[in-house]
Amino acid sequence: xxxxxxxNRESVVVACPDARPPAYQAVVGLHRxxxxxxxxxxYYHDPDSLGANLARKLAPSAYDRFRRVxxxxxxxxxxxxxxxxxxxxxxxxxxxxxxxxxxGLRRAAARARTTWFDRRLARELASAPPxxxxxxxxxxxxxxxxxxxxxxxxxxxxxxxxxxxxxxRLLEAEEALAPxxxxxxxxxxxxxREEMDWLHARRLRDLELADLILVPSEHIAGTLEREGxxxxxxxxxxxxxxxxxxxxxxxxxxxxxxxxxLFAGGVSQRKGIKxxxxxxxxxxxxxxxxxxLGPMPRRLGPIEGMLEGVEPLGRVGHPEVPAHMAxxxxxxxxxxxxxxxxxTYEALACGLPAVVTPEAGSVVRDGxxxxxxxxxxxxxxxxxMARLGEDPALRARMGAAARSRAMDFDWPRYHLSVVEAVAxxxxxxxxxxxxxxxSDRERGRPLATWAGG
Numbered sequence: 543x544x545x546x547x548x549x550n551r552e553s554v555v556v557a558c559p560d561a562r563p564p565a566y567q568a569v570v571g572l573h574r575x576x577x578x579x580x581x582x583x584x585y586y587h588d589p590d591s592l593g594a595n596l597a598r599k600l601a602p603s604a605y606d607r608f609r610r611v612x613x614x615x616x617x618x619x620x621x622x623x624x625x626x627x628x629x630x631x632x633x634x635x636x637x638x639x640x641x642x643x644x645x646g647l648r649r650a651a652a653r654a655r656t657t658w659f660d661r662r663l664a665r666e667l668a669s670a671p672p673x674x675x676x677x678x679x680x681x682x683x684x685x686x687x688x689x690x691x692x693x694x695x696x697x698x699x700x701x702x703x704x705x706x707x708x709x710x711r712l713l714e715a716e717e718a719l720a721p722x723x724x725x726x727x728x729x730x731x732x733x734x735r736e737e738m739d740w741l742h743a744r745r746l747r748d749l750e751l752a753d754l755i756l757v758p759s760e761h762i763a764g765t766l767e768r769e770g771x772x773x774x775x776x777x778x779x780x781x782x783x784x785x786x787x788x789x790x791x792x793x794x795x796x797x798x799x800x801x802x803x804l805f806a807g808g809v810s811q812r813k814g815i816k817x818x819x820x821x822x823x824x825x826x827x828x829x830x831x832x833x834x835l836g837p838m839p840r841r842l843g844p845i846e847g848m849l850e851g852v853e854p855l856g857r858v859g860h861p862e863v864p865a866h867m868a869x870x871x872x873x874x875x876x877x878x879x880x881x882x883x884x885x886t887y888e889a890l891a892c893g894l895p896a897v898v899t900p901e902a903g904s905v906v907r908d909g910x911x912x913x914x915x916x917x918x919x920x921x922x923x924x925x926x927m928a929r930l931g932e933d934p935a936l937r938a939r940m941g942a943a944a945r946s947r948a949m950d951f952d953w954p955r956y957h958l959s960v961v962e963a964v965a966x967x968x969x970x971x972x973x974x975x976x977x978x979x980x981s982d983r984e985r986g987r988p989l990a991t992w993a994g995g
């Protein structure tokens with residue numbers, strides 16, 4: 543990949559304190575283009591490091607057990623020398639998970655972790671300012687992004703979630719419409735409204751400070767436009783799947799009246815589990831089954847009485863996910879709030895027709911690669927599942943289209959789109975008289991306005 547014209551080499555810092563695939567792939571794309579200066583993240587596994595070599599020699603069996611987990615924290619195309627790995631982030635998250643029964647302490651730990659990473663990122667930027675910062679959500683709005691404004695560094699926000707005002711409305715509606723399922727909004731994670739309000743405020747500040755906002759779906763772009771963000775500050779860059787790992791089975795089973803529906807992700811109300819199980823109760827029949835691939839809540843609550851004909855697969859290792867997906871017939875993902883779920887791309891790559899909601903942020907086109915239904919509409923969800931379950935020819939046609947669609951949205955396409963977006967932000971920032979950050983009109987708005995106040 544060539545470096546865009548007039549863009550300096552090694553000119554971009556990327557910050558994301560977890561191992562989400564879009565962040566790693568953005569780093570890969572920027573490194574290929576020669577633009578990557580530094581990648582600030584949580585623990586990054588370097589299999590050639592001294593620690594890894596010692597672990598292989600001293601505890602080979604233990605190292606081998608963890609190798610698959612560690613593989614998700616490594617990419618062969620990301621040079622370890624460009625990565626600032628901070629295992630303290632992972633340690634803090636582990637501590638926070640153990641404080642679930644003590645919300646005040648958990649809240650304090652989460653804020654300390656976020657602030658610490660933000661300040662560490664700011665120190666990196668201050669020591670050798672890059673031309674651009676590509677920052678993922680919730681990372682730098684307190685210190686690092688304001689520093690970029692003062693230093694004249696272009697700031698590009700990769701927004702990995704939906705708009706927080708949409709989520710606030712969703713929470714209010716779900717609490718009224720489905721109070722028994724509301725405690726499962728985040729699955730096992732406790733819903734701390736005070737912590738969520740703090741997080742929402744940071745995300746609004748992210749939007750205020752960014753020169754350019756990368757969003758993974760048209761749904762999010764449209765929501766942000768309705769909230770007053772100009773379209774010229776938005777760039778839609780969908781995610782992708784690894785089409786080499788996720789692929790259809792070489793031979794589908796013969797039509798015998800059976801059909802396996804697959805859901806993948808954390809089993810939670812945010813993913814629409816109530817509405818999925820209600821739809822399933824209406825359509826289940828002999829030979830049909832619904833698989834739930836992902837962690838189940840430890841306390842099932844109202845889910846417990848709705849699992850007839852359902853096969854909870856639980857959490858499986860990432861290397862096993864492609865086989866589970868490819869062996870299903872239909873992918874179902876009725877999410878209520880997302881950025882753009884990578885599992886939807888992976889299902890398409892496996893040749894599965896999909897039933898999704900607009901909020902899922904997928905690239906599924908209604909009637910082509912699957913069926914799109916309104917969120918919370920159990921009647922429409924059940925009808926779509928039944929239609930695909932009863933029509934093998936339709937499944938085959940949409941499944942072939944799904945694979946083709948996934949091939950159009952591969953990671954190399956994502957790499958190029960991110961590089962072009964970041965290079966464009968740098969170029970605009972260099973123009974004489976250009977503001978150091980987003981437009982003066984937007985930057986002049988008080989935060990309360992962004993929050994709808």
